[in-house]
Amino acid sequence: MRFSVRAAPATEFNAQLDFLVSPVRETRHDAGDDLLTAGLGRAGLRGAPVAFIHPAQPTPGEVRRRAIQMSWKGIAWLQAHAAADTYGTLAPVPGREYGAFARAPGVHDTHRVLAQIPDHFDHRARCLLVAPASGSRGVYGAIAVAGAWGLPRGCAVVYTDKAGGSGYFDSASNTGVALDGTRAQAGSTPLEFEPGSPLAGRDAVGVKQAHSADNTEADWGRHTLQAARFGLAMLERAFPAEAPFTPHNTRIIAVGISNGGGAVLQAAASDDLRLLSGVVAGEPNIHVEGGRPLYDYATEAALWLPCALLDPHFDSAPGARGNALLTASGAARCATLKAQGRLAGSSLPEQARNAWEYLRAQGWSEGALRSAAICTAFDLWRSVAVLYAAAYARGGSAPMPCGYHYAALDGHGQPTPATASVRAQWWPDAAGVPPGNGVGIIDTRQSPPDLHAPGLVCLRALWTGADALAQRLRAGVAATRGGMPRAGLPVLLVHGAEDGLIPAAFSSAPYMAAARAAGLPVREWRVSPAQHFDAFLALPGFAQQYVPLVPYVHAALDALWAHLAQGKALPDDAEIRAVPGLPPTPANLRLPQ
Structure with missing residues (x-):
């Protein structure tokens, strides 16, 4: 891995990247340390956690590799008996990463943005996926969702932790997390999170989502749209001879699951710059009128x-x-x-x-x-x-x-x-x-x-x-309540009928009711039997009763891409009755074609 730190570029479309509050850190990742699996491959992703040679002082490369591995483990079902292509081929994807800290207007603390640009970026069908992390995960928290679909297809992917993540601040050592993922003393370098004043308790640990004094969820949409702008700017940095990269010549698809699904729906409602070409939201944590937060x-x-x-x-x-x-x-x-x-x-x-x-x-x-x-x-x-x-x-x-x-x-x-x-x-x-x-x-x-x-x-x-x-x-x-997508923006929702963490009755069902009442191009696939956590399929009893949900999110991305790039009609709403089984074959999953 090689890296350099340079200032962000100014371009015709992104002349005001004023939300960046750190230099951009650029790193190169080849086949042994690629973008999608950090060189681990499927077997390495499901194996033991990446070891640090010096456990108290891991290198940035070691921390990155382990962060990617643990992000995969937290989202995907990677057991040996799962179908080899459940989450794509997972072949190496060499390319470059560009990371920075950003800040939404009027808030106290930062969020991370990180763009992955594959060497085989498709210059003829420019594509950028914008992927906010699921749950409260770190910046790689959507790699199994967006990276697995987009990177092998030659799309660039830009992630954001949407001001969540695990950049914990430790009061006892007065340390937080630097841009490269390693621990650093407060005051020595910009940190992912540092409390505005001391936390109570000598051993207290500060968590950004809890201790930033920002209502981070209310800004999920802004985090997502800032990530989209950052992704365009990094494409221009990677390919300056082909600039500008704008929403007029680059298809920008926002995709996320869980809290990430809520974030892309918030972005769809506030996309005043018309950055987005389409949205796929899986099991979204979205609160609208008639639902429950x-x-x-x-x-x-x-x-x-x-x-x-x-x-x-x-x-x-x-x-x-x-x-x-x-x-x-x-x-x-x-x-x-x-x-x-x-x-x-x-x-x-x-x-x-x-x-x-x-x-x-x-x-x-x-x-x-x-x-x-x-x-x-x-x-x-x-x-x-x-x-x-x-x-x-x-x-x-x-x-x-x-x-x-x-x-x-x-x-x-x-x-x-x-x-x-x-x-x-x-x-x-x-x-x-x-x-x-x-x-x-x-x-x-x-x-x-x-x-x-x-x-x-x-x-x-x-x-x-x-x-x-x-x-x-x-x-x-109340400040987190979501709105409807801007007129004409295609949106596909995917939700497990048996989701017990973000029940569809409280989230996507009222959202769909409002979208239908407004005559908006929003479609939904309700999948049964599917619950919230693909990774839980590795636990006793789960794979025998439930199917994974992320493959349906990938199928929805296929359908949206066919609509955007080939002019095909959006798919109809669907109630999908799948059949649990080991391995989860396409016939059992009954993925829409």
Whole structure:
């Protein structure tokens, strides 16, 4: 790998790249260290994490290779028995990367943008994919979605972490993450995130989405559109003789899943410069009129699902049985809800049944609830609620709502200064939502027998209550409400019918209803049986019950490209009835042609 750092270019279209707040870092990646798999190939991606020769001080190349590997592992189903072409060929794609820090107007902190330009870029059919990361992942968080489809076809791909990511700031060592992914002291170089003032606690860890004082989700659309402009500018840097690169001569497709899907839909609604040629959104976290925002149903699930999981409806749900701790915590939660007057029933089975019926009455489908069981087993609902409460409240370095904070933990779960080797793994390994990778949630309100209930009740009250903090949080949520795409912009949605993290009934269904009412060219493929996490298909019971969703996102990109480049009609809405199986063959997946 070779790299250089130069200022961003000024071009006719991108004369004002004033959102960049760092030099552009350019790196070269050949077959042994390529753009798509960092030279690891399919076997290496699914293998053991890339080792650092010096664990406390990995090189930028080692950190990049591991970040790409862990981004693939977090999104894709890479098991040996999966079909070889489930996510494309994964052949080496040599080329160049261009990375920088950027800032949206009026916000405190930066987001990353990173363009990958393959050597075999298709100069005759210019194509740029814009890919915001899924969830709260780092800048490579959409590589299995956008890179896997675009890079082998000769498209350039530009990513953004949309001001999320795992550029954690460590108070104990006063370090954060530099542009090259390595740890650096505050003040020595621009960092991905540095709190505006000291965090409480000697061992406190700062997470940008929670501690930046920005409502990052409200800016997802702007992050995505800035990434598109950055991608055009980097194409001009790579091929100056062919400049300018503009939306008039380069097809720009925005694609993302989960939070990335919400980001591309936000971009579609605010594309005043008409940058985008089309949009593909998979399982989008989008909040529109008539739907429910993530904070609402995540805090609801965090409170009610542990009790509901004891009901026989979950007997065949992967992850819901065989865990004594989950069973005990579920019984304690039923008792808590009963004591608070929220739940009827004189016996535990009655209480579990009533909790299940309560969630069904709130709009959860049976399929969504079954696949949501694993989110409870992994404590994901609480993790999301803690992070998003701080993000929407926009408190910055002030104490997080409801007595929570993040800290490095030792092997016994106690706060302790993180070692240099642990800190070095945060950026490539973490998903941006603690706990994990040596960073934990400290809950100062926890109390037996239902340890997490006091904090969760507090988090839920921020949605249902009327005090000043609750009003501030709800105002933050309201600022994230999405709109409809600009007139004439083709949009394809793909959603799993059994998605239990971002249920379609709360997100894509109301979005589609509004789009249809407005007569917009928005299409949807609803896939059954598909849940939210392709990577979970490697867990016991999942591949036997569910199919992966990302191949349908790739098929939607095929259909959109045929529409844009060949003039074919957009595909119709579809209810796709797939058949789980090992390996997941095209015949089983029933991919639209």
